[in-house]
Amino acid sequence: MMIGALFALAAFGMALVWGVMNVINIAQGEFVVLGGYVAVLMAQSGIHPFFAIFVAPVVLYGVGWFFYQTIIKRVVDKDLFTSLLATFGISILVQQLMNQIFGADIRRAPHGFGTWGFFDNLVTVEQVKLLTALAALALGGVMVLFLKKSRLGQAIRATAQNARAARIMGIDTDKVYAATYSLNAAICGAAGAMVAMIWVVEPYIGLVYTIRAFMIAIIAGLGNLSGVVLAGLGLGVAENFAGFIMGAEFQIAFVFSLLVVILVGRSILLGRKREYLK
Amino acid sequence: MSKNSKFLSVLACGAVVTGLATTGPAEAKVEGDTITLGSAVSITGRYAVNGKHTKNGYDLGVKFINDKGGITVGGKKYKLAIQYYDDESTAARGTQLAERLIQQDQIKFILGPYSSGMTKAIAPVVEKYGVPMVEGNGASRSIFNQGFRYTFAVLSTSEQYLSTAIDLAAEQAKKDGKDPSSLKIALGVRNEPFALDIGAGIHDDAKRHGMEIIIDEKFPKEVSDMTSFLTKIKALKPDVVVVSAHTVGGALFVRQMTEQKANAPIVAMTHCESAKIEDSTVFGSAGEDILCAGQWAPELTYRDDYFGSAMDYTKTFEKVYGYVPPYQAAESTASVLVYADAIARAGSFDTAKVRDALAATDMQTFYGNVKFAPTGQNIAKPMVLRQLQNGKYKLVAPSRWADTPLSFPRMAQ
Incomplete structure (x- = not known):
């Protein structure tokens, strides 16, 4: 459940970029890992990594903005395949850079929080997981509010609905796209800081997070942001449950079968609706 | 800019x-x-x-x-x-x-x-x-x-990697007046040729000693979480836990085992050195008493x-x-x-x-x-096990060459 909150964050960003810009960001996981390294570096210089949840988004906002201005800007109105390739390129670039700068060593950010045990330690709750899950939910809440209430948030939603109309209404869509992509990187950064505290980071682990984020975004349906949060939480539970019952080798297989079932189920439902409309 | x-x-x-x-x-x-x-x-x-x-x-x-x-x-x-x-x-x-x-x-x-x-x-x-x-x-x-x-x-070769740990567990059981065949093993390996070989080796060793493998888990290649494996360990309480999940999995295992308060009297794994589990600034005391398979030790x-x-x-x-x-x-x-x-x-x-x-x-x-054997592998050298004791790797097995006694059972960290 708490793991799900983390995946939900990364998926939230992905759904946002997908919905607004029609870009599937393959570099999602790399942004997460980069955020993790921010936490690791902070822990190394003696600052508690929990604060990285606030610092990493700022750093990653910059990174996201950089990649938008140099690369994404040029592919945003091209077809989906072009942007897929472009973000895939970013993903490889960031991976290799992280490998050069931080080395291929496994890193983690030590946090010093304890663990609560219940029933002879059969059930354990790590304080850090609880804290990060709460922070993740809070961040998600802030994002939803931001999109609903703020001027920029409204502009983002308007652009998502119809970019041309938004442009006619005087919205600078280029700025909106830049903000959206950077915002996504920032969210990933926060998630990454949490990952570094709970698990470990290394330059090549990003793919795991990209795939999860992608799946959650699909399950929830495009642009359905609150659905993303629910799907993320649900996936976290389902995954661990499957791992426990069937063994770790089927953990991911189960999650993907679930995806197939949901997609098939949804298309059947849609089919029915269509008949009704006839 | x-x-x-x-x-x-x-x-x-x-x-x-x-x-x-x-x-x-x-x-x-x-x-x-x-x-x-x-x-x-x-x-x-x-x-x-x-x-x-x-x-x-x-x-x-x-x-x-x-x-x-x-x-x-x-x-x-x-x-x-x-x-x-x-x-x-x-x-x-x-x-x-x-x-x-x-x-x-x-x-x-x-x-x-x-x-x-x-x-x-x-x-x-x-x-x-x-x-x-x-x-x-x-x-x-x-x-x-x-x-x-x-x-x-x-x-x-790989199937010998953690065999020494099973032999050591059997030795220790005899010393405590227990039958080695009463021991229960939890096995967790990454789903890749090398670790699967290690797993196959453990299966052979368990059969040789009449031990039962009660948990047999294969982690995905991109393992990112071990909660379900650790929950099983907490529920079934095996005597020996054997893990080979390369560097990322090894680091995760050591970290999550301590955070989720799972433990066993003997815990053995591979890739300790590359995961740097001895680094107390990162792992605290989580790596204490873990047995690490090695091809070689300076001692x-x-x-x-x-x-x-x-x-x-x-x-x-x-x-x-x-x-x-x-x-x-x-x-x-x-x-x-x-x-x-x-x-x-x-x-x-x-x-x-x-x-x-x-x-x-x-x-x-x-x-x-x-x-070399006719097939090319070295047959003149056994694997060694080193145990992390007070932040230092100590050679504990094979007992023939070991300069340090085994710390047993492993204390929960």
């Missing part, structure tokens, strides 16, 4: 470093008084850390042989050199580079890459060209059951003419590279020593003669005794 330019300069640096690693002048096999060996190791990619250990090990071996005057072939002294390429930790690239070393660079003596997967990719290539390869970092059983004649490994009493004892090697290595050599480096150095020995005995640069000399190898190095 300054952020941009900084980022770009880092990017440029990265490009230059990668460029340096992958290009170099082509050299012939023997030029003047230099014999050039060839190796494609992982400088970048997921095996970059262990690739570096491998390269450092090779370089140190070459340096010491050259400092001692080199190898005598046909009455003439020759120095060694190594032509490296970066295989980027991908098997396809490794295969290409092996072809390139042999065909383009005319190198007739190959040193192995890092990891079983990469070695397995290159073995058919050296076989095709009849060029011998000595390797110290490919332990998968599957490399040695395909009838390759030109691949020689100085290390113990062993093997000797050779170049480096002296295993401890002497360790000191030399530390002086040159500034860190204690992990076994990955030691077995790489040993590969170079074995090669030098075989070329000298062959008295020729003919690849077939060097191959036959390799097959007849029977020597002791600081790394251990080396004698």
Whole structure:
């Protein structure tokens, strides 16, 4: 459940970029890992990594903005395949850079929080997981509010609905796209800081997070942001449950079968609706 | 703006470093008084850390042989050199580079890459060209059951990796007046050839002692969480936990085991050194009392003419590279020593003669005794187990050579 909150964050960003810009960001996981390294570096210089949840988004906002201005800007109105390739390129670039700068060593950010045990330690709750899950939910809440209430948030939603109309209404869509992509990187950064505290980071682990984020975004349906949060939480539970019952080798297989079932189920439902409309 | 330019300069640096690693002048096999060996190791990619250990090990071996005057072939002294390429930790690239070393660079003596997967990719290539390869970092059983004649490994093969832990558990049970067959084992391996071999080895050992394996888990390659495995351990309370999940999985396991308060009297794993579980600033005391499988340990009493004892090697290595050599480096150095020995005995640069000399190898190095089975793996050296006690690795098994008693049972951290 708490793991799900983390995946939900990364998926939230992905759904946002997908919905607004029609870009599937393959570099999602790399942004997460980069955020993790921010936490690791902070822990190394003696600052508690929990604060990285606030610092990493700022750093990653910059990174996201950089990649938008140099690369994404040029592919945003091209077809989906072009942007897929472009973000895939970013993903490889960031991976290799992280490998050069931080080395291929496994890193983690030590946090010093304890663990609560219940029933002879059969059930354990790590304080850090609880804290990060709460922070993740809070961040998600802030994002939803931001999109609903703020001027920029409204502009983002308007652009998502119809970019041309938004442009006619005087919205600078280029700025909106830049903000959206950077915002996504920032969210990933926060998630990454949490990952570094709970698990470990290394330059090549990003793919795991990209795939999860992608799946959650699909399950929830495009642009359905609150659905993303629910799907993320649900996936976290389902995954661990499957791992426990069937063994770790089927953990991911189960999650993907679930995806197939949901997609098939949804298309059947849609089919029915269509008949009704006839 | 300054952020941009900084980022770009880092990017440029990265490009230059990668460029340096992958290009170099082509050299012939023997030029003047230099014999050039060839190796494609992982400088970048997921095996970059262990690739570096491998390269450092090779370089140190070459340096010491050259400092001692080199190898005598046909009455003439020759120095060694190594032509490296970066295989980027991908098997396809490794295969290409092996072809390139042999065909383009005319190198007739190959040193192995890092990891079983990469070695397995290159073995058919050296076989095709009849060029011998000595390797110290490919332990998968599957490399040695395909009838390759030109691949020689100085290390113990994978199914032996954690066998010592099961034997140790049986020994301890007898000491406590228990029947070894009453022990229950939890096994967790990453779903890849090397770790699966280790798992198969454990199954054999368990059968031999009549032990029961109550948890048998295969982690996905990109393992990111071990909660379900640990929950099972907490519920079923096995006596022995055996884990091989490469570096990421190893680090995760140690970390999450402590955070989720799971434990067992004996916990044994691989890749402790590369996961750096001894680093208390990162893991706290989480790694305490964990048994680590190793090909080699500095405390062993093997000797050779170049480096002296295993401890002497360790000191030399530390002086040159500034860190204690992990076994990955030691077995790489040993590969170079074995090669030098075989070329000298062959008295020729003919690849077939060097191959036959390799097959007849029977020597002791600081790394251990080396004698190859007809299929190419080293059969003269057992695996060792070291236990992390008060932040230091102590040799505890095989008990024949151990200088420290086992800390048993493992205390919950």
